[in-house]
Amino acid sequence: MKTTPLPDLLVICLCAEWCGTCREYRAGFEALAAQRPDAGFYWIDVEDEAEWITDLDVENFPTLLIQRGDRVMFFGTMLPQHAILQRTLETLTALTDAEAQAYVSANEERARWQSERNVRSALATHMAADRV
Template identity: 30%
Template sequence: MATVELTADTFEKTVTGNDIVLVDFWADWCGPCKRFAPVFEEASENHPDVVFGKIDTEAEQQLAAAAQITSIPTLMAFRDSILVFSQPGALPGPALEGIIEKIKELDMDDVRAQVAQAQAAQGGTAPQA
């Protein structure tokens, strides 16, 4: 599967409507972003079961601000609508592959329990599974 452009209108639906979503926050003027783009694209071809989305931080400034993007490229990964990975910086192919494999191996029941525990500690309520 090739990468898909995400916007404020499609971001939430994409994240909530798919099991695993990787999001690359980038800008056209960013050299490291341009070097990471083919690595991200290649990974998208190798993992048709994962959605690979790209967000142009210049065109989607409000979305980038909402995601608290302060450095690009930034890679975020969502599994079952939960943010499970976020890291700025361009990754080499083998590192990206390792991250994808770890995301696929996550015990999501454990992740949901950790999220609920963290929210309870902050005085919030846990989302219902």
């Protein structure tokens, strides 16, 4: 099965349909996606997609995963205010490659994200399987 190429910048909201905060957050998330055609914004319900997303251990909502290439730049909960996500994206995408590499290896938690939270290939495979 051929995987689908994904944009360099991935912005993934891990949520649950039963979560009222997630439902309220979604419209703004999609509006921000419309402003950033260079990025891939993905809304993933952790219960519906549990078979391939289970290793991420999502405990609170909304949980965001921001990945630039193969670098996981952010993983965690974020206040459900779209301006915070927008500023975070602006900051993380403004980093040079050298700065991004220094950022992701600056502490143990971020260094662990690189092996434990990198979902690029799993997402591409999952999307390709959905198209079959």
